[in-house]
Amino acid sequence: MENENAETLASLQDAGGQTDEQDVVQDTASMDAPAAHGMAVSEPAAESQAAEGEMQTAAPKRTAGERFAAYFTATRISYIAIFTALSYVLGLLDFSILPAVPFLKVDFSNTFVMIAGFSLGPVAGTIVAVLKELLHAITFGQTAFVGELANILMVLPYMLIPAIVYHKHKGIKVVIVTLILGCIAQCIVCIPVNYLLNFPAYLMAFTGSTWREGMDYFLDLWYFALAFNAIKTVLVSVATLIVYKPLSRLIKLTAAKFDKMKDKRAKAKKAGR
Secondary structure (H helix, E strand, C coil): CCCHHHHHHHHHHHHHHHHHHHHHHHHHHHHHHHHHHHHHHHHHHHHHHHHHHHHHCCCCCHHHHHHHHHCCCHHHHHHHHHHHHHHHHHCCCEECCCCCCCCCCCCCCHHHHHHHHHHHHHHHHHHHHHHHHHHHHHHHHCHHHHHHCCCHHHHHHHHHHHHHHHHCCCCCCHHHHHHHHHHHHHHHHHHHHHHHHHHHHHHHHHCCCCCCCCHHHHHHHHHHHHHHHHHHHHHHHHHHHHHHHHHHHHHHHHHHHHHHHHHHHHHHHHHCC
16 A cells, blocks of 8 residues: 555656646747747838838939039049040141042041040040030031031940940950950941941032932942041050050049149138138
8 A cells, every 4th residue: 555655646746747847848938939929020120120221311312413513523624625625636637548538537636535535434535526526617627517427426436435344344454455346336337427428528518429429439439438447446546545544644633633622612611601
């Protein structure tokens, strides 16, 4: 009897211990569950708060007028004017290289169009290209701006390809490769431009021929026009590579001086207030 009572008491104690342990585990799990649930809820809340903070701290979008003013600074406008003047002067020093097409003349005015594109950006390069042709049309133009328009259409792909790529990927290898691509682009564009504009405008202005006769004349000499543009772009590219480095240093130094002057004026205005 005593043995049986002892065994019964031991079994009850074991059962009670197991019950207590299960209760503790359940209580612990019930305590952890709300905490885990709370963490799950707090994470999206934290993300939404972070997103709201970013929206509040994000800078407001600038208007077109503000972007215009930020781009056309005093420094950039000054260099656009200088490069336009240099391009115009060099455009007057032209010479023929192919007797079959004497009216197609080489000049180095596009050198400063390219430098403007490299140093100031493709927009500035485009402005210089257009302005120097406008000046030429006003002062010496004889084809009612048709010849100048043809020059603009041919130089833009030559300038834009290197200028756009250069502002994203620096390096002399990139410059050389993009200049070659620009040369190829101008040679391709020169075919329709000379056929539709340049040759007809020249013959109409100096020989009294019809527009159709000028187009037919180009078909007889198209390979000379192609060779001329290839030679011209190579010469301008070499000149650009020679001149760009020293000019780029000058541009950076001048820009730094303009920025310092601008900061001093801004500080002086604040102090005056």
